Amino acid sequence: MSRLRQSMPGIAIIVLLIAAWWLTVTTTRSVIFPTPWQVVTGTIELIRDGTLWQHIGASLGRVGVGFALAVAVAVPLGLWMGWMRGAYDTLNPLFQILRPISPIAWIPIAILWFGVGNASPIYLIFISSVFPMIVQTVAGVHTIENRYLRAAENFGVSRYKLFTQVVIPAVLPQIIVGMRIGLGVAWLVVVAAEMIALRSGLGYLIIDSRNAGNRYDLVIAGMIIIGLIGLLLDGLMRGLEGLKIVRWRYAH
Amino acid sequence: MPIKIDVAGLRKGFATDQGMLGVVDDVSLQVEDGEFIAIVGPSGCGKSTLMRMIAGFIPPDSGRVAIDGAVRTQPGPQGILISQHGSVFPWLTVQENLMFGLNGGQSTSEKVAIANHYADIVGLKGFEGSYPHELSGGMLKRVEIARALAVKPAILYMDEPFSALDALMSLRMRNELLKILGRERHTVLLITHDVEEAIHLADRVMVLSPRPTRIQATFEVRMPHPRRLTSPEVQQLRVAILKELGVASDDDPS
Numbered sequence: 464m465s466r467l468r469q470s471m472p473g474i475a476i477i478v479l480l481i482a483a484w485w486l487t488v489t490t491t492r493s494v495i496f497p498t499p500w501q502v503v504t505g506t507i508e509l510i511r512d513g514t515l516w517q518h519i520g521a522s523l524g525r526v527g528v529g530f531a532l533a534v535a536v537a538v539p540l541g542l543w544m545g546w547m548r549g550a551y552d553t554l555n556p557l558f559q560i561l562r563p564i565s566p567i568a569w570i571p572i573a574i575l576w577f578g579v580g581n582a583s584p585i586y587l588i589f590i591s592s593v594f595p596m597i598v599q600t601v602a603g604v605h606t607i608e609n610r611y612l613r614a615a616e617n618f619g620v621s622r623y624k625l626f627t628q629v630v631i632p633a634v635l636p637q638i639i640v641g642m643r644i645g646l647g648v649a650w651l652v653v654v655a656a657e658m659i660a661l662r663s664g665l666g667y668l669i670i671d672s673r674n675a676g677n678r679y680d681l682v683i684a685g686m687i688i689i690g691l692i693g694l695l696l697d698g699l700m701r702g703l704e705g706l707k708i709v710r711w712r713y714a715h
Numbered sequence: 716m717p718i719k720i721d722v723a724g725l726r727k728g729f730a731t732d733q734g735m736l737g738v739v740d741d742v743s744l745q746v747e748d749g750e751f752i753a754i755v756g757p758s759g760c761g762k763s764t765l766m767r768m769i770a771g772f773i774p775p776d777s778g779r780v781a782i783d784g785a786v787r788t789q790p791g792p793q794g795i796l797i798s799q800h801g802s803v804f805p806w807l808t809v810q811e812n813l814m815f816g817l818n819g820g821q822s823t824s825e826k827v828a829i830a831n832h833y834a835d836i837v838g839l840k841g842f843e844g845s846y847p848h849e850l851s852g853g854m855l856k857r858v859e860i861a862r863a864l865a866v867k868p869a870i871l872y873m874d875e876p877f878s879a880l881d882a883l884m885s886l887r888m889r890n891e892l893l894k895i896l897g898r899e900r901h902t903v904l905l906i907t908h909d910v911e912e913a914i915h916l917a918d919r920v921m922v923l924s925p926r927p928t929r930i931q932a933t934f935e936v937r938m939p940h941p942r943r944l945t946s947p948e949v950q951q952l953r954v955a956i957l958k959e960l961g962v963a964s965d966d967d968p969s
Contacts, residue, residue: 614802618816632806711805714848
């Protein structure tokens with residue numbers, strides 16, 4: 464009941480915005496900008512002919528593959544860089560230069576290297592989400608409290624046990640934060656990448672709807688669906704924070 | 716009694732902007748096997764640095780530490796350090812924490828049995844599956860002590876172990892520690908700023924001087940356990956130690 468009450472203002476502002484949008488479109492008698500209802504009917508149209516699921520599936524598939532590759536690279540690399548001073552000193556300057564380059568800037572090179580198939584957006588997703596995850600993992604290792612490492616040293620544990628029972632569990636909450644950031648960026652990037660080279664995906668849906676007859680109802684439908692799926696993905700990642708093995712980090 | 720810990724001529728300084736800062740200045744002491752030594756000193760005098768050197772965590776500038784006659788330069792499970800802020804792993808359950816130090820050839824079921832035994836000893840029966848954030852400060856301290864005891868260390872290094880607890884819990888933990896030590900003999904080196912705690916627990920109390928620190932005086936505590944903290948002998952000793960620390964005054968009610 465209180466949760467419902469808590470979400471009331473959030474819902475109210477959205478309803479208000481939709482009402483203002485509707486009012487504006489009808490009073491200005493815009494011929495090109497759709498009303499909210501036209502967006503709903505447009506969406507139903509996309510659901511009926513099945514293209515919506517194809518586009519969502521294509522976008523999610525690319526994000527899934529690119530993001531999984533990024534996790535597989537960033538976590539071990541981040542742990543290694545965090546633990547080995549030399550690895551950090553060697554790689555960190557390079558990564559700090561690569562990190563601020565917008566993934567959009569990589570598009571020409573991605574097309575040159577990987578063509579206009581699925582490999583290009585997957586590469587862009589990888590490159591955009593791998594750096595934040597490396598940074599978070601490294602920071603996680605660097606902030607392990609000394610008293611825990613000292614205790615592990617005191618008990619004379621093996622290197623394997625040091626990593627599996629001290630270092631990795633200590634860093635895991637930070638890794639999850641990195642994954643949340645990484646997946647958010649990946650979802651941003653896939654839409655941008657699909658606008659340019661591909662014939663499927665939610666990004667393509669938006670661009671194609673505009674090019675093929677100014678279907679702005681479908682443009683806005685695509686945008687809203689992107690937002691909702693992004694919210695869902697973030698919720699999924701937030702769910703990881705509730706795992707028993709990291710709950711210590713959020714308890715007082 | 717054979718000598719367990721032999722500390723000879725330990726010195727340590729740290730480089731600062733103003734030059735070398737001497738922290739520990741020529742400390743020598745010997746601890747017999749099974750003896751309980753308390754080292755008291757003013758805060759900031761270098762107590763923790765001294766303890767970490769003796770336990771092998773930081774190397775001295777000069778001097779040496781020998782355990783059972785062999786010079787030691789590394790920490791190890793023969794001597795477990797218990798410090799003020801504790802180092803119970805928050806991501807492991809109580810039982811997993813207690814099993815952490817068991818790296819011998821024991822089977823998992825043997826390790827579980829050992830962990831449960833020590834959980835029982837420190838009064839944590841029923842909390843084996845709990846995570847540290849679900850426990851109180853006193854219970855966390857018990858986990859820390861039980862985890863140390865589980866590896867059967869010859870020596871316990873205790874660096875202000877109870878100073879983060881409230882007075883009542885601190886007193887209770889002292890009594891429990893004495894009970895445990897009555898059952899399992901360990902050599903204990905305790906560092907504290909609490910004179911009463913030192914007298915309550917130790918066979919000998921050593922008083923450190925301000926930085927750079929050295930041992931200024933040693934007091935034997937010749938009272939059998941359990942000690943009555945209100946007894947005149949304890950009070951007399953307390954005044955004498957405080958005087959040595961330069962804080963006792965004539966109007967001290969005791």
